[in-house]
Amino acid sequence: MEADQIERVRDFNRYYTGRLGLLTDNYLGQDRPLGQARLLFEIGDGCDLRDLRARLALDSGYLSRLLRGLEDQGLVTVDVHPGDGRVRVARLTDAGHRERAELDDRSRDRIAGLLHGLTRDQRDQLIAAQNQVRRLLRLATVGIEHVPAAAEPARDCLRRYAAELDDRFPEGYDAANLTPPAEMTGEQLLAYEDGRPVGCGLWTHLETDVAEIRHLWIAPEARGLGLGRLLLQHLEDGASTDGVTTVRLGTHTALTEAISLYRRSGYHEIANYSESPYNQLAFEKAL
Amino acid sequence: MEADQIERVRDFNRYYTGRLGLLTDNYLGQDRPLGQARLLFEIGDGCDLRDLRARLALDSGYLSRLLRGLEDQGLVTVDVHPGDGRVRVARLTDAGHRERAELDDRSRDRIAGLLHGLTRDQRDQLIAAQNQVRRLLRLATVGIEHVPAAAEPARDCLRRYAAELDDRFPEGYDAANLTPPAEMTGEQLLAYEDGRPVGCGLWTHLETDVAEIRHLWIAPEARGLGLGRLLLQHLEDGASTDGVTTVRLGTHTALTEAISLYRRSGYHEIANYSESPYNQLAFEKAL
DNA sequence: CCGGTTCTCTGACTCCGGTCAGAGATGTGT
DNA sequence: ACACATCTCTGACCGGAGTCAGAGAACCGG
Numbered sequence: 001m002e003a004d005q006i007e008r009v010r011d012f013n014r015y016y017t018g019r020l021g022l023l024t025d026n027y028l029g030q031d032r033p034l035g036q037a038r039l040l041f042e043i044g045d046g047c048d049l050r051d052l053r054a055r056l057a058l059d060s061g062y063l064s065r066l067l068r069g070l071e072d073q074g075l076v077t078v079d080v081h082p083g084d085g086r087v088r089v090a091r092l093t094d095a096g097h098r099e100r101a102e103l104d105d106r107s108r109d110r111i112a113g114l115l116h117g118l119t120r121d122q123r124d125q126l127i128a129a130q131n132q133v134r135r136l137l138r139l140a141t142v143g144i145e146h147v148p149a150a151a152e153p154a155r156d157c158l159r160r161y162a163a164e165l166d167d168r169f170p171e172g173y174d175a176a177n178l179t180p181p182a183e184m185t186g187e188q189l190l191a192y193e194d195g196r197p198v199g200c201g202l203w204t205h206l207e208t209d210v211a212e213i214r215h216l217w218i219a220p221e222a223r224g225l226g227l228g229r230l231l232l233q234h235l236e237d238g239a240s241t242d243g244v245t246t247v248r249l250g251t252h253t254a255l256t257e258a259i260s261l262y263r264r265s266g267y268h269e270i271a272n273y274s275e276s277p278y279n280q281l282a283f284e285k286a287l
Numbered sequence: 288m289e290a291d292q293i294e295r296v297r298d299f300n301r302y303y304t305g306r307l308g309l310l311t312d313n314y315l316g317q318d319r320p321l322g323q324a325r326l327l328f329e330i331g332d333g334c335d336l337r338d339l340r341a342r343l344a345l346d347s348g349y350l351s352r353l354l355r356g357l358e359d360q361g362l363v364t365v366d367v368h369p370g371d372g373r374v375r376v377a378r379l380t381d382a383g384h385r386e387r388a389e390l391d392d393r394s395r396d397r398i399a400g401l402l403h404g405l406t407r408d409q410r411d412q413l414i415a416a417q418n419q420v421r422r423l424l425r426l427a428t429v430g431i432e433h434v435p436a437a438a439e440p441a442r443d444c445l446r447r448y449a450a451e452l453d454d455r456f457p458e459g460y461d462a463a464n465l466t467p468p469a470e471m472t473g474e475q476l477l478a479y480e481d482g483r484p485v486g487c488g489l490w491t492h493l494e495t496d497v498a499e500i501r502h503l504w505i506a507p508e509a510r511g512l513g514l515g516r517l518l519l520q521h522l523e524d525g526a527s528t529d530g531v532t533t534v535r536l537g538t539h540t541a542l543t544e545a546i547s548l549y550r551r552s553g554y555h556e557i558a559n560y561s562e563s564p565y566n567q568l569a570f571e572k573a574l
Numbered sequence: 575c576c577g578g579t580t581c582t583c584t585g586a587c588t589c590c591g592g593t594c595a596g597a598g599a600t601g602t603g604t
Numbered sequence: 605a606c607a608c609a610t611c612t613c614t615g616a617c618c619g620g621a622g623t624c625a626g627a628g629a630a631c632c633g634g
Contacts, residue, residue: 003395005410006395006398007395008414008417009402009413009414009417010394010395010398012414012420013307013398015421015424016420016421019424019428020303020307033589033591034590034591035590035591035592049611049612059592059594060612060613061592061595061612061614061615062591062592062593064612064614065613065614068613084610084611085599085600085601085611086600086610086611086612087611087612088611088612088613107297108290108293108294108297111293111297112293114296114424115288115292115293115296115427116288117426117427117428117429118423118427122423122427122513123289123292124292125419125423126296126423126424126427127292127296127299129417129420129423130295130296130299130420131295131299132416132419133299133303133413133417133420134299134302134303136409136412137306137401137413139405140401140402140403140405140413141306141401141404226409320619320620320621321620321621322621336582337582340581345622346621346622346623346624347581347582347583348583348624348625349621349622349623350582351582351583351584352583352584355583367630372629373580373581373582373629373630374630375581375583575634576633576634577634578631578632578633579630579631579632580629580630580631580632581629581630582627582628582629583627584625584626584627584628585625585626585627586624587624587625588622588623588624589620589622589623590619590620590621590622591621592617592618592619593616593617593619594615594616594617595614595615595616595617596615597612598611598612598614599610599611599612600609600610600611600612601608602607602608602609602610603607603609604606604608
């Protein structure tokens with residue numbers, strides 16, 4: 001890694017931090033303290049205090065006082081949860097909605113004022129560049145971890161994967177085809193973003209030096225980051241260090257992005273090696 | 288302006304704000320309060336408290352206390368200014384320099400950790416996109432103002448402009464050739480970034496419907512933003528609303544960026560119309 | 575030398591964000 | 605019905621950020 005690259009990124013961050021005053025005054029600009037303003041935004045249409053605390057990582061006493069403040073201003077009501085008398089539910093009053101909309105408008109106006117100095121093309125360029133920055137930062141912050149095959153978040157990903165296949169395959173997908181934890185001989189990887197699993201993949205032995213990659217899946221909210229390629233790379237690396245020299249995989253013609261990923265990643269099509277009805281195409285790559 | 292564009296920019300800002308914790312911990316991560324940490328960075332090698340206050344916009348009492356805190360920790364010394372007994376000068380001790388370097392390292396490590404997940408190419412892409420974002424934001428935040436010809440910041444820009452010409456022209460440049468405020472019949476524009484003038488330009492009548500653009504200059508620190516084009520546009524607009532239909536300008540062969548700006552902006556070369564020795568080339572554009 | 579100005583420091587405040595411990599009400603499993 | 609857990613609220617804190625007014629020292633112009 002070049003020290004130069006680090007400095008450039010830091011430099012940008014400094015610049016952006018300095019500008020954030022201009023950019024993110026969702027909250028400020030009102031006489032309202034920041035904590036309360038955040039709450040105004042976070043209380044959508046009714047919200048358990050329990051959830052609020054978890055989402056904003058607030059102390060229960062602190063949250064209570066913040067809400068009390070908003071209540072005193074008539075922006076929020078706090079009522080007992082209908083189902084559970086211990087829980088309270090916060091809800092914006094009409095005035096609260098107006099207040100929130102006003103904060104929102106203010107923020108929007110600010111950005112509009114900023115963009116006003118640019119031409120339409122320049123605005124588009126700005127947005128494209130911001131998307132690129134975000135895409136790469138998201139990719140950089142995703143963590144890829146080794147997990148036991150039976151790990152709950154991994155099974156969770158596989159369930160979402162199966163549900164998607166069932167949706168996309170004309171013939172549907174039977175979740176019984178998912179690799180059962182017991183049969184796993186290789187590695188199961190999980191990709192996390194901000195603690196939430198956003199992708200999975202596993203490899204398992206076909207022969208001593210031949211592995212099969214299965215169930216490579218990226219959650220919809222994390223697509224377009226290049227995460228599929230990254231996971232695939234990790235899977236190959238893991239298999240390779242385990243002595244595997246050839247990886248194969250099967251896929252379905254409906255999964256066009258996956259197929260193009262495999263081709264881009266150096267896989268070539270081979271004759272089908274599996275009897276699974278979903279594996280309409282087969283690919284192979286020498287490591 | 289598209290509401291959509293505004294929302295996208297806001298969305299990016301929200302994302303980036305959320306990530307700033309990861310990105311800008313120059314300051315945090317130490318047990319040191321943020322105010323003190325900022326001071327550690329801002330006190331280069333010796334610095335008048337007066338300047339510090341101005342730069343960081345701090346209350347004098349507050350600054351005093353912050354420095355006292357750093358002094359107690361042996362990171363800073365505050366001495367009387369040699370030339371002026373009222374003024375104090377803050378200086379980092381060796382321990383202060385070490386502390387600062389440590390904060391700096393910590394921040395650098397953090398970024399390095401972030402970039403580690405990216406390939407070299409992706410890092411380059413990230414930096415390029417960040418530069419683009421910054422470039423456009425800077426351009427968007429530059430303010431262009433009408434100022435009286437004799438305004439001090441305007442004369443200041445012209446002096447810097449003259450100094451640069453003197454440096455770049457093989458034959459040097461005689462500042463007496465700058466348009467004196469008294470002879471101005473058109474408009475003088477000044478570009479500001481964060482309150483500092485970063486560019487100037489003026490137009491003045493040659494005939495009732497013909498104007499000459501002069502002294503279009505962008506400060507070195509603001510080059511590459513597209514500001515020259517923006518200023519030129521504003522000058523043309525101003526002249527146009529004043530009834531001008533033709534603008535001319537003269538320039539020097541050494542000013543290659545300017546020449547290319549003029550060509551890109553629709554100017555075509557004409558025969559020289561001025562007796563100024565510095566106007567080796569002449570351009571014209573119909574508005 | 576004197577009056578006004580500049581610069582710094584001190585003390586006394588105010589908010590806000592955040593933490594902690596415990597009380598009280600409500601739910602849940604046995 | 606009981607013990608135990610869950611959820612919220614209250615009171616009592618703390619430290620940091622920031623403001624304000626005024627005192628005191630140093631400078632400057634006349």
